[in-house]
Amino acid sequence: xxxxxxxxAEPNRRRILQLxxxxxRTVGEVAAEFPVTRSAISQHLLLLASAGLVAAxxxxxxxxxxxxxxxxxxxxxEIDRFWTDELDLLVTxxxxxxxx
Amino acid sequence: xxxxxxxxAEPNRRRILQLxxxxxRTVGEVAAEFPVTRSAISQHLLLLASAGLVAAxxxxxxxxxxxxxxxxxxxxxEIDRFWTDELDLLVTxxxxxxxx
DNA sequence: CTCATACGTTAGTGAACACTAACGCATCGG
DNA sequence: CCGATGCGTTAGTGTTCACTAACGTATGAG
Numbered sequence: 001x002x003x004x005x006x007x008x009a010e011p012n013r014r015r016i017l018q019l020x021x022x023x024x025r026t027v028g029e030v031a032a033e034f035p036v037t038r039s040a041i042s043q044h045l046l047l048l049a050s051a052g053l054v055a056a057x058x059x060x061x062x063x064x065x066x067x068x069x070x071x072x073x074x075x076x077x078e079i080d081r082f083w084t085d086e087l088d089l090l091v092t093x094x095x096x097x098x099x100x
Numbered sequence: 101x102x103x104x105x106x107x108x109a110e111p112n113r114r115r116i117l118q119l120x121x122x123x124x125r126t127v128g129e130v131a132a133e134f135p136v137t138r139s140a141i142s143q144h145l146l147l148l149a150s151a152g153l154v155a156a157x158x159x160x161x162x163x164x165x166x167x168x169x170x171x172x173x174x175x176x177x178e179i180d181r182f183w184t185d186e187l188d189l190l191v192t193x194x195x196x197x198x199x200x
Numbered sequence: 201c202t203c204a205t206a207c208g209t210t211a212g213t214g215a216a217c218a219c220t221a222a223c224g225c226a227t228c229g230g
Numbered sequence: 231c232c233g234a235t236g237c238g239t240t241a242g243t244g245t246t247c248a249c250t251a252a253c254g255t256a257t258g259a260g
Contacts, residue, residue, distance in 0.1 A: 009109030012218090014182045021186040027238060040219050042238060047217090061226050061237055067187075069194030076191055079179060082114045086121040087167075091176055094169030101246080112248090127208060140249050142208060147247090161207055161256050202260090210253070217246070226237080 004071060005078040007051035012036070013044050017067060020054060024066035104171055105178040107151035112136070113144050117167060120154060124166035 008017060012034065019030055031041040045065050048054045053071035056063040101107050108117060112134065119130055131141040145165050148154045153171035156163040 003109075003111055005114075006109045006111070008182075009103075009106045010218090011103055011106070014105075017187065018182070018184055021184065021190055028236085036218085037220060038238070039221080039240090043218075046239085063238065067190055069190045072187060073191050073194070076183070079183070082108075082118070083176075083179070084118055084121065087117065087172060090121055090167055090169045091173050094173070110248090128206085136248085137250060138208070139210090139251080143210095143248075146209085163208070204257105204259085206257080207255085208253105209255095212251085213249085215247085215249100217244105219243085219245100221240105221242080223240070224238095226235105228233105228235085230232090230234100 002051070003078075004051050004053060004074045005082070007048060007053060008075050010044070012041075013048060016041070016044055016048065017053065017072075020065055020067045024057075024064040026062045026064060028062075030065070101147055101151060103178075104151050104153060104174045105182070107148060107153060108175050110144070112141075113148060116141070116144055116148065117153065117172075120165055120167045124157075124164040126162045126164060128162075130165070 008014060015033070016030055019025060019033060027038055027042050027045060030045070031038040034041060045054060045056070049056065049065075051071065052074065053068060054065050055068050056065050058064075108114060115133070116130055119125060119133060127138055127142050127145060130145070131138040134141060145154060145156070149156065149165075151171065152174065153168060154165050155168050156165050158164075
């Protein structure tokens, strides 16, 4: 999983990124917001880290994960490159037509 | 793969959607733009169809795939819901700081 | 009709994914 | 010290994915 867009796309990871956007958190803190185990969250965080989207900092026996703006910027760039004018036109055109 | 965002995120499928945005195409026409086999493209198209992003129409022995604006709108909505103000702030703040 | 040919989908495979269970390792109370 | 507790990661498993190879089907030349 090298692609930042794909890494950020998985539903749980989307929410993890949003949580970490407000402030850094430990694995346990993040996991508390989800119905799955700490382990699953830990692995999502490791994957996000391998995609350059988050980084961890040791703090005693905890690990504070935070979002990396550089990785986030990469996601934004890929989203922008994906969402072409042609795709946007299809959406807006269809909406106009449905409002007629 | 129910999630439209995740379905659209895979790099090949991103480009398939862009190709189909300009005009409907057959599986072979799409596959000609990729280094992989028709079969692989066919399966990507089937997955996109199961996510409600594209639909096929039989035309002789060919199948003309086209983008469904309704599905595209779903993707746009999920992207918007994902990309919160907090995430955006992280990116723009970091950019401002780097330009200082 | 019939056989070659082009089109798209199904069968089959190796790798990656998402998850729980078991583990290692610090830290803290006693 | 040292055992218990809490934190995060590795081991193990079933599922899904991305792909090529083989297939079925329908069209078109003769």
